[in-house]
Amino acid sequence: MHVRTRPLSGRPGRAVLLVLAMLAALLAAAVPSATTAQAAVPDRWGFAYLDNATPPAGYVPDPSRQWGSWTSPSTNPVKVDQIGLGSYVVHFPLIGGPGGVAHATAVSSAARWCQISDWKTVGSGQDVYVSCYLPSGAPSNSTFTVLYTSSSGLPPTPSGSYGYLNSDGSGTVLGQYNSAGAVNAVSKGATGLWKAWLPGLGLASNAGNLQVTAVDAKQGARCKVSDWSPGTAGQTIVVACYNASDVPYDTEWTLSYSYLRAVHGPAFAPRSFGYLWYNGSLPPLTNYNSSGATNTLAGSGAPFTVTLPSVAVPSDTSQVTAYGKSPDYCGLYAPWARPSGSVGLPVACFGPGGTQVKTPFFAAYTSAI
Known part of the structure; x- marks a missing residue:
């Protein structure tokens, strides 16, 4: 089981979270629409x-x-604030509170990855701890994107679907949200493998976007989507995690799923967002652009360039997650560009020893408005 090096004053215990998740699902089904209409997502x-x-x-x-x-x-x-080599704390003001999930993506032309070490409430704010590493597993200073989001209740007018999970290394759910009012679940497989179940979300075919991030305060760890099986009853996602030696590794992780929603899950989506899944091709329902345009993918993988036309509106952010059964990992090669109202995401993926590779990935972009 994952052992933390720092107490988590802002994150309730596992048993409490499981009970709260079940109660939330029951209340969502029982409370009249006039009440659920007041819920905020996120x-x-x-x-x-x-x-x-x-x-x-x-x-x-x-x-x-x-x-x-x-x-x-x-x-x-x-x-x-930087608190050590490759270690940072990001202070989000006035949004302190329990639960939620955090994601991080390295922004680097050299092989690096960034992960979440922790998040917790400090005063009225939310502090998210981010750590970055070299392929050797040594800590390394790096630029990165970071996202924190927390949701509850049901949207008054459902549009698309959204859910997230925070699981420890044993498969115990530490936190979860499901816009259909159902309860997400995790089952543990072999070392470094978990099966996540998001009932009631998405379509029976691959549709939407996934993001996964390792959460580990002890050492470098990388997590990704190993497999994705949609169905009429919900989404089944296999999460795989590795240590710096590319060996399967049990660690805590976060997962977010969004369909026709931005990566942080707003029920009333911002006007400008999009996502793309490259799995050797570009499945149409996983290639979404809120402007109605079609996103494109170019490049050899060193790096790729994902272009999302007509959605570039600062302030904005992006997250990237690798896909597949290898230990390869992905990030942003450089900050995204905004030429002529479009967004250009330079995505770089790395294999053993930090060699750039052409491997499948998920990319998500959103503006704040």
Whole structure:
């Protein structure tokens, strides 16, 4: 079982979370629509791009790539402190509270990955701890994107679907949300493998987007989507995690699923967002653009370029997750560009020893509005 190096004052215990999840599902089914219409999805969220790998204390990262659900994010910005080699704490103001999930993606032309070490409430804010590593497993300073989001209740007018999971290494659910009001579940497989079940979400064919991030305060760990099996009753996702030696490894992780919604799950989606899944081809229902345009993929994988036309609206963010049964991992090669209203996501994937490889991946982009 995963052992933490720091107490989690802002994250309830496993048994409490499981009971709360079940009660939430029962209440969602029983409460009249007039009450559920007041639910906020998400309740609290924030994102940022750390554009300086060695930030001074209290650093305010790129203002055009950070935003959140608190009052006046333009004048009350996200701040970042570096707390060690390759280790950072991202301070999201005024959105403190239990639960939720966090994701991180390295932004680097060299082989690196970033993971979540922890998140917790500090005062009125939410602190998210991010750690970045080299292929050797050594900590390394890096730029990265980070996202935190927490949802409850049911949307008043369902549009698309959204859910998330936070599981420990044994497969115990630490936190979850399902926009259909169902309860997500996890079953443990072999070392480094889990099967996630998201009932009532998505379509019977591959549709939507997935993001997965390792959560480990002890050592470098990478997680990805190993397999995805949609069905009429919901989505089955196999999560695979590895250590720096590319060996299957049991660790905590987060997973988010969105269909016709932005990566942080808003029921009333921002006007500008999109996602894409490359699995050797581009399945049509996993290639979505809120403007109605068609996203495209170019490049050899060193890096790829994902182009999302007509959706570039700062402030904005992006997350990337690798797909497949190998230990390969993916991130952003550089910050995304915004030429002529389009978004260009440079996606780079790496294999053993940090060699760039052409491997399948999920990419998601969203603006704040």
